[in-house]
Amino acid sequence: MVKLQNIRKSYGDVQAVRDLTLEVQEGEIFVLLGPTGAGKTTTLKITAGLVKPDSGTISMGGKDVTDVPPAFRDISFVFETYNLFPIYNVYDNIAFALRSKLLQLSEDDIRRRIGDAASDLHIAHLLERETKTLSGGETQRVALARALVRQAGLNLFDEPLSNLDLKLREELRVEFKALHKKYRSTIFYVTHDHDSAVSIASRIGILHEGRLHQVDTPENLISNPSSMTVASLINYPAINVMDCILSGNQLCLDKKTPLMQVDSKEAGRIKDSDETKFQIGIKPKNIKIGRKGGDLAFAGKVLHIEYQGYNKVVNVDFEGTPLRLITNESVHSDYGDRIEISFKKSDTFLFAASDGKRVL
Amino acid sequence: MARIKLENLKKYYGRVKAVDDVGLTIEDNEFVVFLGPSGCGKTTTLRCIAGLEPVTGGSIYFDDRKVNALEPADRNIAMVFQFYALYPHLNVYKNIIFPLKAERMPSSQIKEKANWVSGLLKIRDILGRKISELPDGDKQKVALARAIVRNPEVLLLDEPLSALDEKFREQMRIEFLRIQKALNVTTVYVTHDQREAMTLADRIIVMKDGKIVESGEPEKLYEEPQNLFTGYFIGSPGMNFIECVKEGDNFVINGGGILSLSDRFSEKAHGLNLESFILGIRPEYLFFKKEAGGGQNHFNIKLVTVERIQEIDFGNFYLGDKLYKCMVEDSFVEGMEGNVVFNDEKIRFYRQDSGEILLSG
């Protein structure tokens, strides 16, 4: 539905977006996930036409819109700070875009659309209120309603949930997904929050320092990350990282602690990569206490236990490398206790230490 | 190290009761977290303890010493703010030692303390850097270093991680845990993120609308919340709350079916003499199964969507017109029909008006 091709944008010396190419398909929620400063907001604003790229093209529905101003691109935009007009009440805020001469809607049409959106977002009782009397969650819903009524071909969201409390965020995520299911809109959403991304996205693009690392469904990104950057951004709690080198046909921690064997094919691939230093990544949920995790068994020292309610995260010191594992069993160890951990080789990823690219 | 006591603390802004009669005692060296949604009064309470806001009513004691009239500078407290509040034109080292210089500590002692705190927080390699050059996570570490360098009696933290990216927040949580273990200081931490509260707190104080709802250890608040709001706010996802009505000899779930309770529980429930109440049960104690075994509670439902929250798959389903969550084995059950199954051991009954606990299984 919208295609960004070779987009480049710099601010002074800083390259915000480097040669970005991506496509948002009709009816999907595409989430751009990356840390602050990765270039997500810039990319979104370029898609909207609020910012002009230094080079590259944008096309919507097959037509080139690179030089077309935002008003003509049939988009809606929800800003991180909502940007509601303080002089209008809620109803007029939502109606604002609909009253544009470009859309030519009658007041009855407008009233109907707003009525539908208000009931979807549970804000029908707020329509007469002034915007400054609204709570954070209510303001958020009004901003969403304003975008929803446009029935635009492409809906753009810039971290709409980041200013909300954790609880509100969790609730709104579920509603967001339900709304998308109902309206089948095309959504382009950017965030740094892993939970938001994974719970609502059809596909996720990992953006880091202006570069798009990988685009795929959340499940595929988790099971098959192409680089360390992807693995560290897509996994929550954070993926464990162990520095290692190849010694013969064994991968070892730098201090000559053997970790796992590699067969000849794998060894060949490692040698082909021309790298000497590597990093093994393994998700906390794939490390188990005792021997149940797999055939690779080690011992470490308990550092602390984070109580999360259903889950507990155990921080373990393994030969100087901190590891975290998740378990929902009771853990009766204390600081300094010895603990046995185990995991499977097939649950690990091997990355090159220099550029983070996936090797195995 | 100080014992903090709040007695009938009130802070009003005109007619708005930001803090409405709050009373509690924080023990020496305890790590207490004020947890609640925006506007619940947690930050205001913290600022009253700091002396940055004059109280409207009530008293604050540090170790039996009434401190209401004392300026922040005289309360021997240290504070970490949400937006770091570092002195912009001093470098990291000068920021950290500033409170020591204000106390006119001899410079050999200053060096020693600076060394200790920068080692503890692992910021030795950035001591010479300018604040504006630092990434956010490091800025917060420097703010923390500045706060603890002079061994305050009380350490106050106002949503220190809110401004950071998720990744940093996770890292800093572990750092906080590690540092907290090394220090001997009464700590009061304010946040709206219940994951932080669960990880860090010795005791969590849940607040809403200027009042304390409940306080207790994380595990106890999670497993046995005495108030509906606690069950809702703590835990990711929060507790399911289902309306329950008494129909003759049975208890009926709104939109579901009849509750099957153990005899002991049923007796207690009937003894309550109430027509309706709220049933609370955590999603992880509700299991989705295609077939239900006998004797257990089970209700026929259809899974609308499946959501993965922190490595666990939860299914969303409707009972009546409300959405609830349960545990599922994997994400492939989306759209499937089946049963949601639970034992009554994990059920908690709450009052509909106040949210207080009535009964537990």
Place this chain on the structure above:
Amino acid sequence: MVLNDYQKFANREKWIKYLFLWPTLILLLFLIAYPFIMLIYYSFFNYSFLRPGNVRAVGFKNYVNILTDTYSWERFIFTFKYVALAVVVQFVLGVLIAFLLQKEFWGRETVFTIVLMPMMLCPVVVGLFWKYMFNTEWGIINYFIHNILGLAQVEWLGKEKNSLWATIIADTWMWTPFMVLLASAAFSAVPRYLYEAASVDRASSWFKFTNITLPLSAPILILAVIFRLMDSIKMFDLVYTLTGGGPGDATQTVSFTLYKTAFQYFYTGEGSAWAFILLIIIIGLSSILIKILNYLSEKSR
């Protein structure tokens, strides 16, 4: 659909763009471009407005005369002395007053309005009444100095050295409010929690001012200084009414000299050269200052 409307819109836009541009372009051409080119043109002639017939091209003679005459250099020196002193005094006073007005106190808004009033007056008016106030025999300032403090009367506008200070005082009175205004705006933009952290750390008011308020206000303060520098170099109206350039030609700024040359002696050609030199000075100075401002704002980023 909406995209198709864009073509129509874009075409209409182009046409409207040019429609809006024409009036301004014409004004620019006739009121700025043409006079400016003529200015440079005349500066190479010994043209006099009063005797248009007797014109001869003199090449750079006008410029050489100005730049080699000690008289001119005295004017340059005076102007720079005045600019430097006036701006420094206004800066220090302005920042100080803004600092004092930071705190909330009863009547603060009234005091603030009164402080800002001098800036709203017309420089000619200011020059005139300060002239009366500075009068040696019956001016109110000397009344205060001589009759109340018992010191000797000061010949404010009669002596060369004093007249410099009289000008600076009148200028400071009129323009310090500008500094106060900008400094206040800059100070109020500093986030409050920085001061709170400093309070908790037991910082003194002086420390808070020098390590929080000033560094964070620096960009706006520097901008204010640049404004005042630009303005002071061109200063004409205050001198015209206050001292008339006197005593003798002691307080003639470069602008004033330009005025005399072009409109009293009617040496239009030489006056044009003065004007051009003044323009170069201002452009040069502003480029340097803006570079400094950019450098500083880059550093603080």
